[in-house]
Amino acid sequence: xxxxxxxxxxxxxxxxxxxxxxxxxxxxxxxxxxxxxxxxxxxxxxxxxxxxxxxxxxxxxxxxxxxxxxxxxxxxxxxxxxxxxxxxxxxxxxxxxxxxxxxxxxxxxxxxxxxxxxxxxxxxxxxxxxxxxxxxxxxxxxxxxxxxxxxxxxxxxxxxxxxxxxxxxxxxxxxxxxxxxxxxxxxxxxxxxxxxxxxxxxxxxxxxxxxxxxxxxxxxxxxxxxxxxxxxxxxxxxxxxxxxxxxxxxxxxxxxxxxxxxxxxxxxxxxxxxxxxxxxxxxxxxxxxxxxxxxxxxxxxxxxxxxxxxxxxxxxxxxxxxxxxxxxxxxxxxxxxxxxxxxxxxxxxxxxxxxxxxxxxxxxxxxxxxxxxxxxxxxxxxxxxxxxxxxxxxxxxxxxxxxxxxxxxx
Amino acid sequence: xxxxxxxxxxxxxxxxxxxxxxxxxxxxxxxxxxxxxxxxxxxxxxxxxxxxxxxxxxxxxxxxxxxxxxxxxxxxxxxxxxxxxxxxxxxxxxxxxxxxxxxxxxxxxxxxxxxxxxxxxxxxxxxxxxxxxxxxxxxxxxxxxxxxxxxxxxxxxxxxxxxxxxxxxxxxxxxxxxxxxxxxxxxxxxxxxxxxxxxxxxxxxxxxxxxxxxxxxxxxxxxxxxxxxxxxxxxxxxxxxxxxxxxxxxxxxxxxxxxxxxxxxxxxxxxxxxxxxxxxxxxxxxxxxxxxxxxxxxxxxxxxxxxxxxxxxxxxxxxxxxxxxxxxxxxxxxxxxxxxxxxxxxxxxxxxxxxxxxxxxxxxxxxxxxxxxxxxxxxxxxxxxxxxxxxxxxxxxxxxxxxxxxxxxx
Numbered sequence: 001x002x003x004x005x006x007x008x009x010x011x012x013x014x015x016x017x018x019x020x021x022x023x024x025x026x027x028x029x030x031x032x033x034x035x036x037x038x039x040x041x042x043x044x045x046x047x048x049x050x051x052x053x054x055x056x057x058x059x060x061x062x063x064x065x066x067x068x069x070x071x072x073x074x075x076x077x078x079x080x081x082x083x084x085x086x087x088x089x090x091x092x093x094x095x096x097x098x099x100x101x102x103x104x105x106x107x108x109x110x111x112x113x114x115x116x117x118x119x120x121x122x123x124x125x126x127x128x129x130x131x132x133x134x135x136x137x138x139x140x141x142x143x144x145x146x147x148x149x150x151x152x153x154x155x156x157x158x159x160x161x162x163x164x165x166x167x168x169x170x171x172x173x174x175x176x177x178x179x180x181x182x183x184x185x186x187x188x189x190x191x192x193x194x195x196x197x198x199x200x201x202x203x204x205x206x207x208x209x210x211x212x213x214x215x216x217x218x219x220x221x222x223x224x225x226x227x228x229x230x231x232x233x234x235x236x237x238x239x240x241x242x243x244x245x246x247x248x249x250x251x252x253x254x255x256x257x258x259x260x261x262x263x264x265x266x267x268x269x270x271x272x273x274x275x276x277x278x279x280x281x282x283x284x285x286x287x288x289x290x291x292x293x294x295x296x297x298x299x300x301x302x303x304x305x306x307x308x309x310x311x312x313x314x315x316x317x318x319x320x321x322x323x324x325x326x327x328x329x330x331x332x333x334x335x336x337x338x339x340x341x342x343x344x345x346x347x348x349x350x351x352x353x354x355x356x357x358x359x360x361x362x363x364x365x366x367x368x369x370x371x372x373x374x375x376x377x378x379x380x381x382x383x384x385x386x387x388x389x390x391x392x393x394x395x396x397x398x399x400x401x402x403x404x405x406x407x408x409x410x
Numbered sequence: 411x412x413x414x415x416x417x418x419x420x421x422x423x424x425x426x427x428x429x430x431x432x433x434x435x436x437x438x439x440x441x442x443x444x445x446x447x448x449x450x451x452x453x454x455x456x457x458x459x460x461x462x463x464x465x466x467x468x469x470x471x472x473x474x475x476x477x478x479x480x481x482x483x484x485x486x487x488x489x490x491x492x493x494x495x496x497x498x499x500x501x502x503x504x505x506x507x508x509x510x511x512x513x514x515x516x517x518x519x520x521x522x523x524x525x526x527x528x529x530x531x532x533x534x535x536x537x538x539x540x541x542x543x544x545x546x547x548x549x550x551x552x553x554x555x556x557x558x559x560x561x562x563x564x565x566x567x568x569x570x571x572x573x574x575x576x577x578x579x580x581x582x583x584x585x586x587x588x589x590x591x592x593x594x595x596x597x598x599x600x601x602x603x604x605x606x607x608x609x610x611x612x613x614x615x616x617x618x619x620x621x622x623x624x625x626x627x628x629x630x631x632x633x634x635x636x637x638x639x640x641x642x643x644x645x646x647x648x649x650x651x652x653x654x655x656x657x658x659x660x661x662x663x664x665x666x667x668x669x670x671x672x673x674x675x676x677x678x679x680x681x682x683x684x685x686x687x688x689x690x691x692x693x694x695x696x697x698x699x700x701x702x703x704x705x706x707x708x709x710x711x712x713x714x715x716x717x718x719x720x721x722x723x724x725x726x727x728x729x730x731x732x733x734x735x736x737x738x739x740x741x742x743x744x745x746x747x748x749x750x751x752x753x754x755x756x757x758x759x760x761x762x763x764x765x766x767x768x769x770x771x772x773x774x775x776x777x778x779x780x781x782x783x784x785x786x787x788x789x790x791x792x793x794x795x796x797x798x799x800x801x802x803x804x805x806x807x808x809x810x811x812x813x814x815x816x817x818x819x820x
Contacts, residue, residue: 003614003642005668008580010524016670020503021477032679033471041466048458048684056451059654060785061443067431093430099509099658102678114420132677170418204413232413244469246683248509258415260426267542268512269442272682273656274458375470 014135026349027384032245032326033375035301038294039244040286047282048274055277063270068263070097070251070271074280078237078251081287086212087222088235094253096262099271101210101250104236105132107262108206108252112170113138120158121173122150124329124365126180126208127357129173141169142360147320149176149186152193159201171204171234177220178211181329181358181370183322188221195227210238210250213291215324216299231255239279241326242291247275298326298374304381305373312389316399326374331355331367336396338369344395350388424545436759437794442655442736443785445711448704449654450696457692458684465687473680478673480507480661480681484690488647488661491697496622497632498645504663506672509681511620511660514646515542517672518616518662522580523548530568531583532560534739534775536590536618537767539583551579552770557730559586559596562603569611581614581644587630588621591739591768591780593732598631605637620648620660623701625734626709641665649689651736651784652701657685708736708784714791715783722799726809736784741765741777746806748779754805760798 058064066072075092082088098104105128113119115137121129123142133140141162143155155172162169174194176186186194198205207224225233231254238250249271252262302322309317309330318331332338338354345352355368373381389399468474476482485502492498508514515538523529525547531539533552543550551572553565565582572579584604586596596604608615617634635643641664648660659681662672712732719727719740728741742748748764755762765778783791799809 001640002665002667003640005522005614005671008522008614009671010520010522013521013671014674016667017478017673020666021473021479023475023477024471031472036467036470039467039469041462044466044469045459045462048462048688049455052451052455052458056454057446057449059449059454059656060446061434062441062655063431064656065433067433068427069431099682100679110420111423112415112418112420128677128679204415204418230411230413240679245472246469246474246680248678248680248682255412256430257412257426261415261419261423263427264424267538268658269510269538269650270656270658272509272658272685274685274688275682278458278684 025346025351027380027387028351028375029371029373029384030351030353031375032240032372034241034245034326035294035297035374038297040282040290043282043286044278048278051277051281052274059273064273064277068266068270069095071273071276071280074276074283077280077283077287082223082253085220086209087226088253089226090253094255094259096252096254096259096266097271097276098250098252099268100240100248101208101236101238102128103271104250104252105129107265108171108234108236109133109136110265111258111261112204118162118167118169119171119173120155120169120203121360122175122179122182123361124181124355124359124368125173126175127353129208130358130360140360142364145179145182145184147184149179149184149190150174150194152190152197155194155197159197159203163201168201169203171206172198173206173208174224175208175211176224177209178214178323178325180211180325181327181353182320183325183328184320185215185221185323191221191224191227195224195232198232199230205233207233207235209235211241211325212237213242214295214298214326216295216302217323218292218295225253234258242287242294243279247279248272249275249279295324301373301378301381302328304378305371305385308382308385312385313399314401316401327370327372330369330371332369332392332396333398334367336367336392336398338367341369341392341395345388345391348387348391350384350391352388435756435761437790437797438761438785439781439783439794440761440763441785442650442782444651444655444736445704445707445784448707450692450700453692453696454688458688461687461691462684469683474683474687478676478680479505481683481686481690484686484693487690487693487697492633492663495630496619497636498663499636500663504665504669506662506664506669506676507681507686508660508662509678510650510658511618511646511648512538513681514660514662515539517675518581518644518646519543519546520675521668521671522614528572528577528579529581529583530565530579530613531770532585532589532592533771534591534765534769534778535583536585537763539618540768540770550770552774555589555592555594557594559589559594559600560584560604562600562607565604565607569607569613573611578611579613581616582608583616583618584634585618585621586634587619588624588733588735590621590735591737591763592730593735593738594730595625595631595733601631601634601637605634605642608642609640615643617643617645619645621651621735622647623652624705624708624736626705626712627733628702628705635663644668652697652704653689653692657689658682659685659689705734711783711788711791712738714788715781715795718792718795722795723809724811726811737780737782740779740781742779742802742806743808744777746777746802746808748777751779751802751805755798755801758797758801760794760801762798
């Protein structure tokens with residue numbers, strides 16, 4: 001009889017993994033995956049061979065010869081790219097390479113948060129951030145955004161209301177440049193207003209810029225971090241979206257008083273060195289051109305999903321066309337429950353993120369959903385949205401019309 | 411004026427990192443680094459180029475096409491190697507690839523431990539395990555070992571004493587094959603006795619086999635996991651010691667009831683895929699030969715440090731010659747405090763692990779130290795041990811004699 005662990009498990013564990021991996025669904029609109037044909041395969045293979053041949057012996061020491069902050073040439077590249085693209089003045093010394101931006105979230109949370117603390121974030125925000133905060137017993141207070149990003153008028157009210165309760169939030173988490181899930185880009189004026197409010201209330205800002213290089217228009221407002229002369233902003237980025245998700249390489253930018261605390265919590269003996277070495281070798285010569293090409297490809301997929309949503313859902317799908325990135329945030333009519341829709345859709349090979357997992361207040365996201373368009377080919381996007389519309393109509397009565405034809409059920 | 415985070419930090423943080431990385435010390439006897447010349451550089455570069463060219467597009471999806479348990483060809487190799495080398499019958503489905511064995515420790519701890527829990531381990535044990543347990547508020551109960559490994563007669567007494575207190579330990583953590591830091595190999599009889607005791611008391615075993623491939627004699631006893639028909643043993647291993655430390659690839663082996671709980675806590679979107687792909691490509695053709703060569707090299711370094719210790723410290727250094735691995739555990743005479751010695755030695759370029767950080771009861775390790783010999787070349791080992799002896803003599807009066815010459819101070 002197998003040993004029974006049940007009584008030994010820590011009591012507050014999340015539910016176990018539901019089952020073994022069965023492959024990806026046919027229409028995979030979740031997970032932040034990227035365009036497979038855009039992975040720069042020959043260049044990555046060449047970079048790997050070159051850097052390993054030249055520096056492979058350094059793998060014998062934890063952290064190579066660069067120490068716990070990460071491979072020095074990669075940090076040098078990041079510092080240069082942040083200056084050129086986001087307006088941030090920094091050096092390699094200010095950067096901590098992490099195992100994806102998820103480890104960056106864990107380190108920021110680990111340094112700042114205790115159960116009962118409060119965090120402010122956009123009302124709809126990254127599910128991976130929300131689930132972490134929930135596990136930590138942290139109160140999440142959402143502030144609505146619009147096409148210009150986080151509404152700072154509402155943020156001011158929220159900060160005042162919390163102050164009246166005697167609560168100072170531990171940080172304001174924002175994804176200002178291609179917001180996840182709404183796909184908006186915060187205006188420069190809002191960035192300044194946000195920083196002024198944070199300053200007045202003594203609250204740090206945690207700026208997650210993971211999608212910031214994937215803006216259709218090719219330019220982006222300066223990072224909030226670049227507008228801050230007082231190191232109030234902790235900044236994170238990633239190469240998951242610009243090079244490849246399965247490469248687990250992200251980074252944090254913070255001043256030493258915070259970085260030294262994060263280093264003390266980063267007890268992993270360093271993030272994977274080979275992936276850092278490959279990126280450090282590949283990026284300087286290729287990043288700009290690659291990101292331009294990738295962005296064009298993703299823009300094409302975005303157009304495809306927007307057109308498919310309009311064709312299949314008509315006016316029953318409300319959304320703002322994303323300004324960049326890999327997802328669109330769709331709100332369906334009153335009465336639709338996207339958590340139930342996701343279950344029904346999964347049975348027919350369509351995967352989506354139900355809105356309730358992507359909002360600070362689960363009540364507000366019930367009829368919304370996030371659809372990621374980075375991975376499926378354009379034809380698959382079209383077929384998947386059509387299938388989703390059929391399933392949704394059958395389950396909920398919406399969309400009432402699709403492709404200008406009144407639906408009569410399946 | 412920079413923003414002051416002091417009041418915002420979580421109150422129970424460990425001390426911040428002491429300072430920025432300044433390069434490795436001249437005589438680096440810490441850190442689990444490995445022999446630089448033994449890193450199979452051309453083979454790893456060739457494997458990287460081949461696997462990326464063939465499967466690089468899979469990097470577009472988190473977890474490649476293998477799902478969250480890790481790259482399937484690597485898991486297949488691990489399952490085969492565990493069968494061949496450790497006697498463990500398992501399949502790729504039982505294996506979870508982790509970001510080094512440190513993440514394996516975190517996942518086991520995360521699933522089983524709450525503050526106030528008790529864990530049994532070898533009286534001298536891995537510092538990275540002890541520091542984690544300390545941070546978690548877990549009580550560590552040490553059991554002495556000898557040349558045959560953990561003394562199961564003392565373990566029986568400890569389990570009885572804890573039972574009398576009403577305490578069931580959450581697990582027994584053991585490094586049976588090349589114990590860290592003592593370098594011993596647990597006998598088969600002790601393995602069976604340990605398993606019987608664990609069974610009688612309803613306690614799981616966490617078997618850390620990270621050094622098990624680096625045994626001088628080339629054979630090793632079967633893993634405790636292989637003797638267990640009831641899945642009582644959670645097993646972990648690593649390629650940090652057999653291929654390269656900066657490759658952050660380890661693994662866990664457990665039954666699904668435990669593995670599914672670990673997967674739910676592994677919220678990192680997968681461990682680095684490129685390092686898994688390179689290992690999955692490299693290992694099947696090269697592992698056996700490489701490990702044989704590496705073990706021979708490390709054995710030579712072990713002989714060098716043993717001879718240097720005998721020459722420089724004479725009878726004032728007590729140690730058992732390691733049966734494998736990359737470290738030796740040295741105990742100095744009464745009155746020596748290796749924590750103070752480490753500080754003095756660091757100033758002169760010699761780094762060592764003070765024993766107090768490597769024992770369950772810090773009082774017992776004060777005059778011991780761990781010296782890692784994997785990384786420094788043989789000449790550096792000799793010079794470093796000589797320098798350490800001089801420093802130690804100056805600071806403590808020991809060794810009284812070195813190289814058969816009475817020391818007269820510096």
